[in-house]
Amino acid sequence: MFSSDLNPATEKKRDNLKTRAKIIGISIGLAIMIIIALFVILFMHKRRYNKSSCNQNQPRNINSAPSSNIITETGTVIYFGIPVFSYEELQEATNNFDQARELGEGGFGTVYHGKLRDRREVAVKRLYEHNYRPVESFINEIQILTRLHHTNLVSLYGCTSRHSHELLLVYEYVPNGTLDSHLHGDKAKPGLMPWHVRMKIAIETASALCYLHASDIIHRDVKTSNILLENNFCVKVADFGLSRLFPIDVTHVSTAPRGTPGYVDPDYHICYQLTSKSDVYSFGVVLVELISSLPAVDMNREREEVKLANLAVKKFRRKAFSELVDPSLGFHSDENLERMITSVAELAFQCLQRDKDLRPSMGEVLEVLQRIESSNDVPGNLEGIDVHCAETSCSYALPNTLMKPQRLHQTL
Structure with missing residues (x-):
C-alpha cells in the first residue's frame, strides 16, 4: 500500500518554492506598473508645449x-x-x-x-x-x-x-452689455461711442483673438454679441462653446460649418475646412459694424445687402464707401478721423477676402490696427479698389496702395 503523505523535508521545499513564486510574481507586477506609470508620465510630458503669445500674457497648455x-x-x-x-x-x-x-x-x-x-x-x-x-x-x-x-x-x-x-x-459679470447692444441694440445712442472708443474695442478684440490663435485655439463664433464691455469699454471676449483646439501639425480642421449667419467664413462654408483665417473673416465683419453701426444681418435690407459683408463690398465697388460710415462719427469733420476710419475700412476689406490665403493673420491685423491708432498709417485709395463679383463668388483686386496681407509684417 502506497502513502500519499510527503515527508517533511519535501513539503517544506515545496512551500519555499511557492513563496518564491509569489514574491517573483508580485515583483514583476510592481515592475510592470512602474514602467506603465513612467510611460504615462513621459507621454504627458511630451504633450506639453509652449508657444509665444501676441502680448504679455503667456498661454497655458x-x-x-x-x-x-x-x-x-x-x-x-x-x-x-x-x-x-x-x-x-x-x-x-x-x-x-x-x-x-x-x-x-x-x-x-x-x-x-x-x-x-x-x-x-x-x-x-x-x-x-x-x-x-x-x-x-x-x-x-x-x-x-x-x-x-x-x-x-x-x-x-x-x-x-x-x-x-x-x-x-x-x-x-461684465456690466456694460455687448458691443452689439451699443452699436444697434437697446444701448445704442448717437455720440455715445465715438471713434476712439471703437478703435480701442477693435484693438482689444484683435489682441484677444491673436492670443487665442497663438494658443492654437480658433474661437469660431466671433461676433459683436460675444464681445462684452466693461463700464470703461474694455473688451471681454466671451462664449467659447464652439471653439476648437487647432493641432499644431495641420493646416486646417475638417468640420461641418458652425457659427452665426453673417459672420461665417464663406470659404469654410464651401470647403468645410476650419482655419484661424475663419476668425479673421468674422473679425472683418465686426470692423465693418464698428464703422457703420449696422447689424451683420438685416432682413429689412435688399436681398443682396442682407449680409453686411456683401453690403460693404457693394459700397466699395460703387466707390461709395462714405455712405457706409455711421453719420454720428463725423467722418468728414476731421481729416485725421477720416484717415483712420478709411485705413480701418481697408483692413476690414482685406479680412473679408473670399480666398482665405489672401487674408492677413490676426497678428498682422493687430499690428496694423495699432499702427493706425498711433497715426503712423498712410491710407490707401479706396476709390481704387476694383471688385469683380459673379453670382456665386467675388474676386478682389487690391490697388498698389494697399499692403498685401502676406507681407504686412515686412512693411510695419
Missing part, C-alpha cells in the same frame, strides 16, 4: 487640464482647476433663474445675472437641455477658459459638476 475632481483642505471641490458650485447655490443666486435676470441667449444656453453668497456678481450660463452634445460643449469651454488667461478674455469662476441636475457655467 490645454492638454494638461486635469480630468478629475480634487477636494481641497477647506472642502471645496475643484473640477478642471475651478471651483464646483451646487445647483441649489446658483439657483438661489439667480432667483430661480428669474426671466428678469436674463442677460442674453447664445447658441448653447441662456445667461443670467446672479449674486453669490460671497456677494460677487456673476453671469450664470444655463446650457440648453436639448443642446447637441451638451457635456462636450460644457467641458470644451471649461478646458479653454481655465487654461487661457488674458485681460480681454472673460474669466470663468466655476461650474456645476457634469453630473449635476443641470450644466451651469459661472463667469465674471
Whole structure:
C-alpha cells in the first residue's frame, strides 16, 4: 500500500518554492506598473508645449487640464482647476433663474445675472437641455477658459459638476452689455461711442483673438454679441462653446460649418475646412459694424445687402464707401478721423477676402490696427479698389496702395 503523505523535508521545499513564486510574481507586477506609470508620465510630458503669445500674457497648455475632481483642505471641490458650485447655490443666486435676470441667449444656453453668497456678481450660463452634445460643449469651454488667461478674455469662476441636475457655467459679470447692444441694440445712442472708443474695442478684440490663435485655439463664433464691455469699454471676449483646439501639425480642421449667419467664413462654408483665417473673416465683419453701426444681418435690407459683408463690398465697388460710415462719427469733420476710419475700412476689406490665403493673420491685423491708432498709417485709395463679383463668388483686386496681407509684417 502506497502513502500519499510527503515527508517533511519535501513539503517544506515545496512551500519555499511557492513563496518564491509569489514574491517573483508580485515583483514583476510592481515592475510592470512602474514602467506603465513612467510611460504615462513621459507621454504627458511630451504633450506639453509652449508657444509665444501676441502680448504679455503667456498661454497655458490645454492638454494638461486635469480630468478629475480634487477636494481641497477647506472642502471645496475643484473640477478642471475651478471651483464646483451646487445647483441649489446658483439657483438661489439667480432667483430661480428669474426671466428678469436674463442677460442674453447664445447658441448653447441662456445667461443670467446672479449674486453669490460671497456677494460677487456673476453671469450664470444655463446650457440648453436639448443642446447637441451638451457635456462636450460644457467641458470644451471649461478646458479653454481655465487654461487661457488674458485681460480681454472673460474669466470663468466655476461650474456645476457634469453630473449635476443641470450644466451651469459661472463667469465674471461684465456690466456694460455687448458691443452689439451699443452699436444697434437697446444701448445704442448717437455720440455715445465715438471713434476712439471703437478703435480701442477693435484693438482689444484683435489682441484677444491673436492670443487665442497663438494658443492654437480658433474661437469660431466671433461676433459683436460675444464681445462684452466693461463700464470703461474694455473688451471681454466671451462664449467659447464652439471653439476648437487647432493641432499644431495641420493646416486646417475638417468640420461641418458652425457659427452665426453673417459672420461665417464663406470659404469654410464651401470647403468645410476650419482655419484661424475663419476668425479673421468674422473679425472683418465686426470692423465693418464698428464703422457703420449696422447689424451683420438685416432682413429689412435688399436681398443682396442682407449680409453686411456683401453690403460693404457693394459700397466699395460703387466707390461709395462714405455712405457706409455711421453719420454720428463725423467722418468728414476731421481729416485725421477720416484717415483712420478709411485705413480701418481697408483692413476690414482685406479680412473679408473670399480666398482665405489672401487674408492677413490676426497678428498682422493687430499690428496694423495699432499702427493706425498711433497715426503712423498712410491710407490707401479706396476709390481704387476694383471688385469683380459673379453670382456665386467675388474676386478682389487690391490697388498698389494697399499692403498685401502676406507681407504686412515686412512693411510695419
